[in-house]
Amino acid sequence: MERTLAQLRRGGVWHRLILGATLLSGSPFFFWGGPGYYSSRSFQAAWDLGHLLYFLLFTLWVHDLRRKGRNPGSPFSSFLVLFALVLVLGSAVELLQLFVIGRTPDIDDVLRNQLGCLTAFAFCIRPQIFRIRWQQRILQAGVSVLLACSAWPLSRALFDEGMALRQFPVLSDFETPFERYRWNYAGQLRVENGHVRHGRQAARVQLSTEKYSGIALFHFPGDWRGYRALRFSVYNPDAAPLVLNSRVHDNYHRKHGMEYHDRFNQVFTLAQGWNDLVIPLDKVRNAPRDRAMDMEHIEGFGLFVVRQPRPLVLYLDYVYLDR
Numbered sequence: 001m002e003r004t005l006a007q008l009r010r011g012g013v014w015h016r017l018i019l020g021a022t023l024l025s026g027s028p029f030f031f032w033g034g035p036g037y038y039s040s041r042s043f044q045a046a047w048d049l050g051h052l053l054y055f056l057l058f059t060l061w062v063h064d065l066r067r068k069g070r071n072p073g074s075p076f077s078s079f080l081v082l083f084a085l086v087l088v089l090g091s092a093v094e095l096l097q098l099f100v101i102g103r104t105p106d107i108d109d110v111l112r113n114q115l116g117c118l119t120a121f122a123f124c125i126r127p128q129i130f131r132i133r134w135q136q137r138i139l140q141a142g143v144s145v146l147l148a149c150s151a152w153p154l155s156r157a158l159f160d161e162g163m164a165l166r167q168f169p170v171l172s173d174f175e176t177p178f179e180r181y182r183w184n185y186a187g188q189l190r191v192e193n194g195h196v197r198h199g200r201q202a203a204r205v206q207l208s209t210e211k212y213s214g215i216a217l218f219h220f221p222g223d224w225r226g227y228r229a230l231r232f233s234v235y236n237p238d239a240a241p242l243v244l245n246s247r248v249h250d251n252y253h254r255k256h257g258m259e260y261h262d263r264f265n266q267v268f269t270l271a272q273g274w275n276d277l278v279i280p281l282d283k284v285r286n287a288p289r290d291r292a293m294d295m296e297h298i299e300g301f302g303l304f305v306v307r308q309p310r311p312l313v314l315y316l317d318y319v320y321l322d323r
Contacts, residue, residue: 041157055116086117169321182219195315197233202317214304227321230279235315236270250294261289
């Protein structure tokens with residue numbers, strides 16, 4: 001990569017024009033396109049890394065333009081100017097997203113922008129920022145650590161997406177390291193071994209007093225054809241019975257208004273202790289009022305409670321499809 005970027009830097013006016021055109025064509029993606037609410041975790045993480053790549057290339061392009069100018073300045077002064085320029089432009093992009101429907105500012109994106117700039121100066125731009133070689137090596141080592149941290153969400157997502165394919169028709173059993181990130185509102189989940197129905201671990205689910213409080217499984221293989229039931233176990237630690245709501249929907253439901261009557265809904269009453277619950281998939285298939293559920297493209301499974309007078313804790317284990 002460093003050799004390719006160095007060739008771009010040395011390639012003359014045509015290479016600068018091509019790089020500039022590439023940056024210009026990529027600019028609209030700050031405001032349009034990208035992952036949606038239900039997109040895979042790996043796509044979301046890879047998209048986030050696009051900030052880093054864009055501003056790495058931007059730094060190289062502007063540095064090359066400055067280098068061809070009459071007063072390019074010292075390497076360190078160039079670094080300060082470009083680092084500040086990336087910070088201003090990156091912050092402006094995030095602020096402008098306040099006025100774009102479906103976009104929200106993200107401070108992490110600003111940090112990725114700055115890391116892209118640092119990466120360009122640490123590995124791609126010569127001469128070095130620092131005159132002493134060991135100082136440059138420290139910069140490179142620090143940037144390498146930050147790059148590894150930035151790549152961690154993508155690595156984690158790819159690992160668990162592969163694990164989910166191997167585990168299927170088990171959707172989530174909380175036995176592997178990153179399963180809780182298959183669930184929306186993963187911060188409400190904590191993997192423990194105190195109350196376990198299957199294997200060695202289960203998920204502790206923290207519920208609040210909000211009108212609707214729960215969790216939703218979003219990241220799983222969605223082709224449920226050929227299976228007859230969805231099974232899962234829920235532990236209620238309280239002596240009082242608890243009403244637990246469940247829902248299942250396909251991608252058609254998301255794309256066409258997400259109406260209540262266009263998905264599967266079922267209510268369970270939980271007794272104290274473990275409750276082994278079953279959702280027949282023929283009921284899921286026939287649940288939408290005006291159509292059949294698309295069992296090849298199931299997109300979400302949710303569990304939630306409604307208007308609880310106090311915070312509650314449940315335990316969830318062994319969510320799987322049964323033939």
